Amino acid sequence: MSNCLLQACNIKKTYGTVVKTEVLKGIDLSIQQGEFASLIGYSGSGKTTLLNILGALDKPTEGEVKFNGQKISAMQDEELAYFRNSNLGFIFQFHHLLPDFSVLENVLIPTWIKDGTANKNRIERAKELLEMVGLKDRINNNANDISGGQQQRVAIARALINEPSLILADEPTGNLDSDTTEQVYALMRDLNEKLQTSFLIVTHNDHIAAKSDRVIEIKDGNITKDFMTKEKEEGEIWQDLAPCYCKLKDERESVL
Amino acid sequence: MKFELKLALRFLKAGKGQTLFIMLGIAIGVAVQIFLGTLITGLQEDLVNATVGKSPHIVLRSESTKITQREQDDDSLLSTEGNFIKDERSLSNWEPFLTYLDSQEQLTAVSPVVSGNAFLIKSGLRSPLVIRGIDSDRADDIYRFEEVTTSGSYQLSGNQSLIGSEIARTYALDIGDSFLIELAGGTSEIFIVSGIFDLGTQGINETWVFLDLIRAQRLLDFGGNISSIELQVSEVFKADQIANQLDRELIGADFTNWKDENASLLSALNSQSSSSYTIQFFVLMAITLGIASVLAVSVVQKQRQIGILKAMGTSSKSARNIFILQGAILGFLGAMLGVFLGFLLIQGFLFGTAAATGDPLFALNIRFNQTMVILLITTLASIISAVIPARNSAKLNPIDVMKG
Ligand SMILES: Nc1ncnc2c1ncn2[C@@H]1O[C@H](COP(=O)(O)OP(=O)(O)O)[C@@H](O)[C@H]1O
Ligand SMILES: [Mg+2]
Numbered sequence: 001m002s003n004c005l006l007q008a009c010n011i012k013k014t015y016g017t018v019v020k021t022e023v024l025k026g027i028d029l030s031i032q033q034g035e036f037a038s039l040i041g042y043s044g045s046g047k048t049t050l051l052n053i054l055g056a057l058d059k060p061t062e063g064e065v066k067f068n069g070q071k072i073s074a075m076q077d078e079e080l081a082y083f084r085n086s087n088l089g090f091i092f093q094f095h096h097l098l099p100d101f102s103v104l105e106n107v108l109i110p111t112w113i114k115d116g117t118a119n120k121n122r123i124e125r126a127k128e129l130l131e132m133v134g135l136k137d138r139i140n141n142n143a144n145d146i147s148g149g150q151q152q153r154v155a156i157a158r159a160l161i162n163e164p165s166l167i168l169a170d171e172p173t174g175n176l177d178s179d180t181t182e183q184v185y186a187l188m189r190d191l192n193e194k195l196q197t198s199f200l201i202v203t204h205n206d207h208i209a210a211k212s213d214r215v216i217e218i219k220d221g222n223i224t225k226d227f228m229t230k231e232k233e234e235g236e237i238w239q240d241l242a243p244c245y246c247k248l249k250d251e252r253e254s255v256l
Numbered sequence: 257m258k259f260e261l262k263l264a265l266r267f268l269k270a271g272k273g274q275t276l277f278i279m280l281g282i283a284i285g286v287a288v289q290i291f292l293g294t295l296i297t298g299l300q301e302d303l304v305n306a307t308v309g310k311s312p313h314i315v316l317r318s319e320s321t322k323i324t325q326r327e328q329d330d331d332s333l334l335s336t337e338g339n340f341i342k343d344e345r346s347l348s349n350w351e352p353f354l355t356y357l358d359s360q361e362q363l364t365a366v367s368p369v370v371s372g373n374a375f376l377i378k379s380g381l382r383s384p385l386v387i388r389g390i391d392s393d394r395a396d397d398i399y400r401f402e403e404v405t406t407s408g409s410y411q412l413s414g415n416q417s418l419i420g421s422e423i424a425r426t427y428a429l430d431i432g433d434s435f436l437i438e439l440a441g442g443t444s445e446i447f448i449v450s451g452i453f454d455l456g457t458q459g460i461n462e463t464w465v466f467l468d469l470i471r472a473q474r475l476l477d478f479g480g481n482i483s484s485i486e487l488q489v490s491e492v493f494k495a496d497q498i499a500n501q502l503d504r505e506l507i508g509a510d511f512t513n514w515k516d517e518n519a520s521l522l523s524a525l526n527s528q529s530s531s532s533y534t535i536q537f538f539v540l541m542a543i544t545l546g547i548a549s550v551l552a553v554s555v556v557q558k559q560r561q562i563g564i565l566k567a568m569g570t571s572s573k574s575a576r577n578i579f580i581l582q583g584a585i586l587g588f589l590g591a592m593l594g595v596f597l598g599f600l601l602i603q604g605f606l607f608g609t610a611a612a613t614g615d616p617l618f619a620l621n622i623r624f625n626q627t628m629v630i631l632l633i634t635t636l637a638s639i640i641s642a643v644i645p646a647r648n649s650a651k652l653n654p655i656d657v658m659k660g
Contacts, residue, residue: 057567057655078571085569092658096564100270113569116258158568 005165005198006031006054011063013049013221023049024060025221031166034196036189038209041218047202048170050218054200055088055168056080068165085113089159089197091169096155097143103130103154104139110162122161129157133187149180156187160197169201173208181205260574263565264581271554278550279590282634285543286594289536289630291601294620296532300525302618304492307521308514310399310455312367312486313495314502316357317510318347346481353485353506362498365397365488370469372476372483377436377444378427385423385437386463389472389482398488401453407431408451412468416450420461424452437465437475445475543634544641547586551579551645555652562649563657572650579646580639587638591631598622 013024023046031037031054041047052058054065056072065072067087075083089110097106107126111118118126130139133153138146143154152172159167169188173181185208192199201212209215210229217225268275347353350368357366370389375382388395392412396402401410401418408431410418419429429435429449438444447467454461473479489498492514499511515522555562562575602620 052655055567078573081566081569081571081574083569084567090567092564092567094658096560096658098561098564100266100561109565110568112259112262113565113574117262 003033004030005033005035005068007066008054009064009066011050011053011060011065013046013053013058014061023221024053026063027218027221027223029054029216029223029226031198031200033165034192034198035214036192036199036212037201037214037216038212039200039202039216039218040204040206040209045218046221047218051168051170051200051202055090056084082114085110086162087164087166089162089164089167091152091155091159091167091172093171093174097151097158099142099144101143102139103135103141103143103146106143106154107158107161110158114162126157126161129160130154132191133157149176149184152176152180152184153187156184156191160191160195163195164197166198166200169199171202171204173203173205181208185211257577259570260577260581263578264585267554267558267578268582268585271557274550274554275586278546278586279593281546282543282587282590282638283593283597285539286591286630286634287597287601289539290595290598290622290627291605292532292535293626293630294598294602294622295605296528297623297626298618298620300528303521303525306456307518308492310404311514312365312398313489313492314487314499314511314513316353316485316487316502316506317483317512318508346478346483347485348479348481350482350485357485357487357502360502362489362491362494363487364490365394365486367391367394367398367486368469368482369395369484369486370472370476370478370482372472373440374475375438376423376427376465377438378429381427382438383423383426384463385465387437387465387467387472387476389467389469389476391469392466395466395486398486399453399455401451404453404455405451406454408449410451410453410466412450412466412471414468415445415447415471416468417447418451418453418466419449420464421452421454422458422461423463423465424449426462439475443475540633540637543587543590544637547583547638548641548644550586551583551642552648554582555579555645555649559652559657562652563654566652567654567658575652576646576650579649580642583638583640583642583646584635587635587641588631590638591634594634595622595627595631 007030009028011024011027011029012022014020014022027050029050039047039051049058053060056065056067056075059073067083072080072083097103098109101109104123104126107130108118108122111122111126115122127136127139130136133156135146135150135153135157138150143151146154155172159169167188172188173184176184188199188201189211191197201208203209212229214228215225216223354366354368357363368391370387372387374385374387376385390412392401392410396410405418406421408418412418423429427435429452431449431451433449434446435449436444436446447465453464453466455464467475469482473481489495491498495513496515499513503509503511562570562578566572566575599622602622606620
């Protein structure tokens with residue numbers, strides 16, 4: 001079994017102080033190195049909330065997130081910012097490029113944040129990534145002057161520039177047409193295989209989900225399904241799978 | 257900081273209209289400050305120059321019977337004896353003091369004077385006189401004889417005299433004419449008019465007569481003594497400080513300076529300055545509020561961008577600094593532009609007043625120091641005004657601003 005990259009244990013999230021709504025009710029989840037996983041569920045089921053907590057953008061009401069064994073909740077603002085910058089890539093539904101910058105500059109922003117500026121190597125890398133996402137001839141365009149699908153591909157290149165080990169994508173194709181959706185997924189899948197970057201993607205698209213390594217379904221704040229697509233084809237239902245791979249792995253090791 | 261600077265510059269560039277607008281606002285404010293400051297300084301200098309330009313700034317007299325210099329390493333100790341015989345404090349052995357004062361950097365004029373009262377007698381008329389025995393060249397450093405001598409020459413020797421224009425008018429005295437000076441004791445001597453001056457003050461023009469120092473010493477029975485040493489300083493407003501400094505050095509000497517004697521003028525100047533500061537303060541307030549509100553709006557406009565930057569790993573501190581830097585850049589560049597505009601305004605003013613009167617009303621010089629202070633204060637105030645917007649930027653939560 002591959003290495004455990006991210007491990008969330010008993011994540012609970014409650015909104016509101018007077019009327020309390022428990023959105024996440026004790027999620028156990030771990031993501032492996034190099035894994036391409038889909039997170040599915042009805043609207044309002046808590047997918048975004050979970051993703052934000054896993055990406056250290058939000059704090060759980062209860063529970064612990066560990067990244068490479070390091071507790072995220074223990075980090076202070078600057079440490080946390082540095083952690084996000086070097087380990088995580090985000091792709092949002094509304095692409096969120098910075099309109100005041102060019103395509104190439106948008107891809108370089110995570111590098112700027114890290115090093116203050118981008119050296120030649122990084123600029124070359126950004127161009128390579130833009131070539132990979134098929135936007136080589138658009139690098140000097142303003143971020144607002146390209147189509148939605150192109151913007152989302154820029155966002156993917158941007159998420160990859162600092163070579164993070166995990167990319168969290170929240171409905172990255174939510175407002176793209178189906179052809180473009182297909183292309184963007186093919187691209188992410190390709191990059192996942194080439195660079196061994198893990199992906200956790202929130203999606204409504206069953207078709208896409210079926211093509212991932214792993215599907216996680218969340219319902220009413222709990223994980224209701226979590227299975228490997230490979231195994232499912234073999235007829236094995238992973239619905240009752242132990243929620244924490246790492247725990248499973250540890251148990252296995254202790255058994256051995 | 258490089259990253260923050262890059263973002264700050266880009267944000268300013270992206271909001272071109274806003275940036276130019278607020279910068280122009282700052283520039284106008286600073287231009288007003290520069291113009292006002294220069295105008296008031298010029299006006300005050302003009303006024304002070306009229307008051308003390310052609311008179312001593314500091315006068316040294318004998319306070320006790322003995323003046324000595326504070327102990328020195330070498331044995332060139334200065335010392336003089338006061339002479340109280342005639343109830344007229346006079347200085348003896350004053351030449352070494354002259355040498356000492358000549359060596360002082362801040363002093364631009366050092367002039368020994370013998371003075372006393374007498375009467376002028378001419379054609380049966382008689383009026384009081386103030387006798388000023390001087391060394392023409394040294395006194396010229398103070399009284400600018402070149403400028404004030406309306407006819408004749410100011411070089412004095414023997415029984416030559418330089419008389420006030422009012423005396424000349426009253427007694428119809430012209431160059432080469434003679435008149436009699438009579439002392440209270442009854443001694444009298446004849447003097448020749450070699451020059452007529454107009455020092456711009458009625459009282460002086462009516463009573464003063466400049467005589468050669470040696471001749472005056474003899475006339476007034478001073479022997480080799482003098483009454484006082486008159487001084488001018490390069491920085492007029494430091495006259496009191498310099499006098500104090502000299503006072504500490506020369507024990508037993510009594511110093512008076514123009515500032516003590518013109519307290520009411522100075523308090524008028526001070527209140528003028530403080531009203532100018534008040535105006536400058538409110539201009540600064542307006543600038544600060546302008547920047548603060550523009551940046552506050554900018555933070556709201558850019559909150560999505562800030563959110564995404566934070567999600568990508570920009571710390572709250574960096575998010576704050578981006579806006580602090582914008583404030584600093586706006587303030588500094590605006591102020592620079594303002595200095596330029598202020599300079600144009602002053603040139604315009606000089607040109608305008610010159611067109612009306614043929615000569616500029618008075619000299620206006622932009623002060624380097626004053627300008628630097630305004631630049632610095634404006635930049636600092638701009639940074640301070642950016643603090644609240646910057647704090648809002650630091651507080652932005654990425655998940656709140658990126659929803660939907
Ligand atoms: N900041 C918030 N305050 C209160 N309730 C929230 C907040 N964010 C999300 N929720 C609620 O939590 C639930 C889950 O939201 P979300 O995680 O966005 O769902 P999903 O992404 O699966 O559609 C929803 O019912 C939503 O209304
Ligand atoms: Mg969502």
